[in-house]
Amino acid sequence: MGRPPCCDNGVGVKKGPWTPEEDIVLVSYIQQHGPGNWRSVPENTGLMRCSKSCRLRWTNYLRPGIKRGNFTPHEEGIIIHLQALLGNKWAAIASYLPQRTDNDIKNYWNTHLKKKVKRLQTQPADSFQTTPSNSVASPNYYTPGSTQHNLQGMQSINNYPNTTNSSAPISSDATASTVSNFVQTWMMRPSQATTANYKITMQEYHEDQAAAVICKDQTLFNDDKSSSSGGMMAPVMMGPSTATFSLLEDWLLDDMPGQAMDGLMGITGGCCADPIMF
């Protein structure tokens, strides 16, 4: 049996890349009705797209507050460690990176980080302490754009028990607590972290993990999204913003989308991992 895919029964359902015009239609509709009830979106907007496609387009691309490309070493570190702890739970990982979508994180992992981690795991750890000839000769030195910082982070992964196999993540209350503690500690650090405080953070993380403090109040997977605004890892959209959508429309039609998006990021405060935010 089984239910057929929602897109199978649609005659003339359009596939492939979205056009700016379609984006505007979708954004305008969500501006008026809010996200959700995706089934009704194609019906009411006339978009020749299936509901699932509309939802994906919104959550992965049009949703305000999304930061695209240029993952910082800070973000890389979070992703690497959370992936080691949680496995390929991209949605859960994304909840700790409010400006990133699960799809973006998944892509970044598959195209960049997975290779780095694999390479690291196949080489002696000491080889990664080798300082490039054109950089400062200190293993603690982090040069933006280099891999030194990331390698240190990945190296620490190798020190974790049971985390070298991505298909076998730790699963326990302690894990959720550990992740929360780690990210909380991490987030407190300035994003332009120096290697010094990066290493301190990692050290604290290891200590936290060793302690395995159970924190019942901070569960990793919070099913109730509406009540998840209590902690610092619960980004909340402050409310509807007409200006946001105006910028969105400008951005969609702009020949230089980056500039408009920068303004958008400023307005939204760069916070919203929750698709339900209006």
Added chain:
DNA sequence: AATCTTCGCAACCGCCGGAGC
């Protein structure tokens, strides 16, 4: 300059679980 290969990312597909009837 043309062709081939690799890479990165947007989008699709199939499955699952919860809600409603």
Added chain:
DNA sequence: GGCTCCGGCGGTTGCGAAGAT
């Protein structure tokens, strides 16, 4: 309790861009 609907998630694919030959 069983069925359908819907939203969400993770894996995978397709295509354009960039780089290499």
